[in-house]
Amino acid sequence: MANFDIVVIGASAGGVGSLQRVVEHIPHDFPAAIFVALHLPDGIRSMLPQILERAGNLPTAHARNGDQIRRGRIYVAPAGFHLTLRHDRMTVARGAREHGHRPAIDPLFRSAALAYGQRAIGVILSGSLDDGTVGLREIKRAGGLAIVQDPSDTEWPSMPLSALHHVDVDYTVPAAQIGSVLQHVVMTTPVRSASDMPDREQNRVSDELRELIMHEDERHHPGEPSPYSCPECGGVLWELQDGELIRFRCRVGHGYTSETLTAEQARNVEHALWSALRALEEQAAVRRRMAERALPRGNEASAERYQVRARELDAHAQQVRNLVLTGVGAADEESTPEETTPKEAAPEEP
Numbered sequence: 001m002a003n004f005d006i007v008v009i010g011a012s013a014g015g016v017g018s019l020q021r022v023v024e025h026i027p028h029d030f031p032a033a034i035f036v037a038l039h040l041p042d043g044i045r046s047m048l049p050q051i052l053e054r055a056g057n058l059p060t061a062h063a064r065n066g067d068q069i070r071r072g073r074i075y076v077a078p079a080g081f082h083l084t085l086r087h088d089r090m091t092v093a094r095g096a097r098e099h100g101h102r103p104a105i106d107p108l109f110r111s112a113a114l115a116y117g118q119r120a121i122g123v124i125l126s127g128s129l130d131d132g133t134v135g136l137r138e139i140k141r142a143g144g145l146a147i148v149q150d151p152s153d154t155e156w157p158s159m160p161l162s163a164l165h166h167v168d169v170d171y172t173v174p175a176a177q178i179g180s181v182l183q184h185v186v187m188t189t190p191v192r193s194a195s196d197m198p199d200r201e202q203n204r205v206s207d208e209l210r211e212l213i214m215h216e217d218e219r220h221h222p223g224e225p226s227p228y229s230c231p232e233c234g235g236v237l238w239e240l241q242d243g244e245l246i247r248f249r250c251r252v253g254h255g256y257t258s259e260t261l262t263a264e265q266a267r268n269v270e271h272a273l274w275s276a277l278r279a280l281e282e283q284a285a286v287r288r289r290m291a292e293r294a295l296p297r298g299n300e301a302s303a304e305r306y307q308v309r310a311r312e313l314d315a316h317a318q319q320v321r322n323l324v325l326t327g328v329g330a331a332d333e334e335s336t337p338e339e340t341t342p343k344e345a346a347p348e349e350p
Contacts, residue, residue: 011036011159035076036052067089098255118144121147122147125175126155147178153174235252
């Protein structure tokens with residue numbers, strides 16, 4: 001009998017290749033259900049289920065709202081939708097973006113911690129920034145297991161490094177070994193008794209899940225108000241302290257860590273600079289056009305005034321262009337928290 005009911009996997013940049021290597025080594029009789037959240041832009045037609053089904057041994061499909069969870073299958077969060085778990089069924093809903101993504105990894109992991117507790121396994125694969133770290137912590141607090149791809153096994157190690165830095169991870173192995181690790185732990189790792197379970201902080205997790213699906217009571221807010229505004233909707237961000245992690249959430253449910261908040265702020269700055277550059281160049285072009293129309297009419301003074309103003313606008317535009325080209329407003333390069341030694345090597349094949 002399997003000791004775990006579900007496996008939740010989160011991935012971002014570089015994640016498709018990592019996922020293929022994971023599922024390749026999961027046997028066809030795997031006794032748990034697997035759920036995958038990969039960062040995808042809205043509006044695309046994702047072929048990830050077909051890719052994973054060809055690479056592995058398990059039937060794979062996009063998750064559908066309200067469907068019953070069946071063991072031995074892989075469910076993929078559709079592009080533009082969050083995937084969360086409710087006991088024996090799954091929920092697929094748009095909800096508010098987290099860390100600038102929908103689907104995001106943390107909602108899936110938090111719901112797994114809430115619904116399945118010690119019978120859940122969380123897996124973090126390749127990706128930038130730190131989506132998934134908070135959710136993996138919740139799985140561990142609920143008594144589940146945490147597995148992280150070896151950061152040296154990917155060109156995008158920030159998500160694995162963040163998880164290793166903030167979570168008491170059980171296994172850190174290359175992606176090609178994770179499938180074998182999953183089979184081993186699902187069949188052999190004993191689940192702790194309820195008396196050994198850590199505090200699940202169910203009220204807090206339940207509140208966050210309610211916020212995710214837009215059912216928050218507006219009279220109650222998580223954490224304390226911060227001086228920052230939500231990059232997506234402009235609302236007040238509420239600050240939540242979780243150990244070393246600082247998180248933010250607005251009233252409608254957009255969520256960030258400090259890393260993803262600064263990345264979203266940087267994108268907004270860059271967008272603003274490009275908009276300013278366009279507006280300045282258009283103003284300069286209009287002034288030159290006005291000068292061209294003034295000259296044939298003998299309005300040389302007006303034409304000169306328009307030309308002077310156009311040159312001033314060109315100079316301002318060049319200053320803004322230089323700011324953009326030198327990286328002002330660009331998101332930070334991939335962060336690398338302090339190195340964490342892998343806690344345990346992969347077990348031998350059972």
